[in-house]
Amino acid sequence: MKILEFTEIIAGPLGGMLLSDMGADVIKVEPPWGEPWRFAREVIPTESPTYISLNRGKRSLPLDLTKPEALKIVHELVPYMDVVIINARPDVPYNLGIDYESLSAINPRLIYCENTAYGRKGPDSYRPGYDIVVQAMTGLMAAEGKIQDGVPQQIQSTAVADYATGLSIAWSVCAALYHRERTGKGQKIEASLLGSALAVLCGRFMSIAAIDEEPRAEFLGELQAMRQAGVPYEAIHEVYREQSPFRRGNVYYRSYQAKDGIVTVGCLSDTLRKKMADAVGLHDIRFEPGYDPTSEESIEFNEHLLEKARVIFLEKTVDEWLAVLDEAGVPAGPLRFVEELPTNEQVIANDLAVELEHSLLGKVTMVGPPFSMSESPLEATRASPALGEHTAEILSELGYDADRIQHLRDEGVTR
Numbered sequence: 001m002k003i004l005e006f007t008e009i010i011a012g013p014l015g016g017m018l019l020s021d022m023g024a025d026v027i028k029v030e031p032p033w034g035e036p037w038r039f040a041r042e043v044i045p046t047e048s049p050t051y052i053s054l055n056r057g058k059r060s061l062p063l064d065l066t067k068p069e070a071l072k073i074v075h076e077l078v079p080y081m082d083v084v085i086i087n088a089r090p091d092v093p094y095n096l097g098i099d100y101e102s103l104s105a106i107n108p109r110l111i112y113c114e115n116t117a118y119g120r121k122g123p124d125s126y127r128p129g130y131d132i133v134v135q136a137m138t139g140l141m142a143a144e145g146k147i148q149d150g151v152p153q154q155i156q157s158t159a160v161a162d163y164a165t166g167l168s169i170a171w172s173v174c175a176a177l178y179h180r181e182r183t184g185k186g187q188k189i190e191a192s193l194l195g196s197a198l199a200v201l202c203g204r205f206m207s208i209a210a211i212d213e214e215p216r217a218e219f220l221g222e223l224q225a226m227r228q229a230g231v232p233y234e235a236i237h238e239v240y241r242e243q244s245p246f247r248r249g250n251v252y253y254r255s256y257q258a259k260d261g262i263v264t265v266g267c268l269s270d271t272l273r274k275k276m277a278d279a280v281g282l283h284d285i286r287f288e289p290g291y292d293p294t295s296e297e298s299i300e301f302n303e304h305l306l307e308k309a310r311v312i313f314l315e316k317t318v319d320e321w322l323a324v325l326d327e328a329g330v331p332a333g334p335l336r337f338v339e340e341l342p343t344n345e346q347v348i349a350n351d352l353a354v355e356l357e358h359s360l361l362g363k364v365t366m367v368g369p370p371f372s373m374s375e376s377p378l379e380a381t382r383a384s385p386a387l388g389e390h391t392a393e394i395l396s397e398l399g400y401d402a403d404r405i406q407h408l409r410d411e412g413v414t415r
Contacts (some may be wrong), residue, residue: 001177003027003083004074005058006065006098008035008130010159011115011193012087013054014166019083019173019355020057021080021369021378027077027394029054030414031034032062034387044360056356060385061394061415065096074098074397078106083173087115089128092153100188100264113169115190120190121322129193131159142240150234163302164196251284251306252276255312255335261319263313272330279328280312358383388415 003026005016013028033413040050063070074097077085084103086093093099093114100112116128124137132154135141140160146153172189179228180186198205207216219239226236252267267273270286277284284302292298306329313321317333325332336344342353342365354368361383370376395405408414 001025001082002080004030004077004081005083006084006086006093009037010054010086010162011087011165011191012169012194013037014163015113015115015169015173016058017054017056017083018166018170018369021380022174022295022376023379024083026058027061028058028385029061029063029065029391030387032064032388032412034062034265039108044374046387047358047360052358052361052364058205058385059390059394061391062388064413065098066293067411069408071097073395073398075103075106077394078103078110081107081110082177083111083113085113085115085169085173088118090116090125104186104188109180109184109185110186111173111180111189111359112186113173113176115165115169115191115193117192118194119192125196131162131193134161134193134197138194138201138269139204140197140201142237145237145241147234147237149276150217152237157218160200161193161197164200165193168196168199189190233269240347251282251302251309256310258313258321259315259317261318262334264316264333265325265329269402275328276330279324282309282312293322341409354380355381356380359386359389368396376386391415 001019001024003016003024005012005026005028007016007028007283008030008272011015016026016028016213024050031266034046037051037054038046038048040048041117042048061073061211063073065071065074084098086098100114104110104112116125117127117134118124118137129137135154136152138161141152141154144152144155169189172191176187176189207213207372222239223236226239250264252273255262265276267276273284275286276282277287282305284305285298317322322332324335341347347353351372352368352370355363357367358364364383368380368382372378391409392405394400395408400408405414
């Protein structure tokens, strides 16, 4: 499969990279000066870890799409393409002449996957958007419950909406290609950061009318009144916390300080909770007849139980606790830092780290394909391309000779 990719930053590049692991030939089109992610934490000119981590397996074709000669090259490539991936504001593809209507007229079998921040319809559709803004607008940030100086904080460990959208792009393109194999028809896919963020919220988004309608309406009324009165966010969050499923005193799904590190447990059924309580030596009233988790007595008991558990976990090392919890069948593991993972035995055993040779930076180690397939194995074939590394190669495939390619470089059409 051949993919033409007009992407930058995270979501679109990740989608294309995952498809390249499946064997797709991905041509990445970016401006001759390079897409913005090349300059985030830049280590040498136009090369950064952020860019390299999201663009392996691709070929680079820089084009200034504001120039007619560049658009002509795109239109010459499209008949040979199976897929186009683009992430931009809704107006950008039309302004540049690379919208679905224009490209599908050249190649009706084309799968065109467009990613926007908020979708093509609605009052926010015109807005540009980044992960932090989408976290705020979808409730992810408020639901996270982290407040600093009275202001909610983003989920910093990863760009949740962006990376989830990258997965959606790869998934939807595979589905559209399968549909084309059955029907012969191309189609347009519309992905959005908004949709992906709501998808990962899932259970928090859902409401059951018979249970949630009245308390939700009451909270929304309070929220509107507090906003109008200028109540600080921290006070609003306390009201939100009371009506949301925050875990108070949850002993069985958290991290504990041990003698020499952190051990994390995750028990989401009473069977597992009982195993952990017995293994650790905790008496819990939840296993007694008539237990009511919403009663004040139960809430207070759980908070005291949590303090007991914290004291108990300080008595052993992480390895000692893992031996105890493994024996009892309790889901548990040690806290690790990301920097430890490339050499981690479990990661290596499952081929989740790969080493590739970058044309300018040498050996790079990065996350490999996230799953394996027995009959059509995935492979990280090469590192991300240097800016313009494959210009001559790609244009030569279209029949351009060396003089014409040099002319396009001299005119700033390509690089």
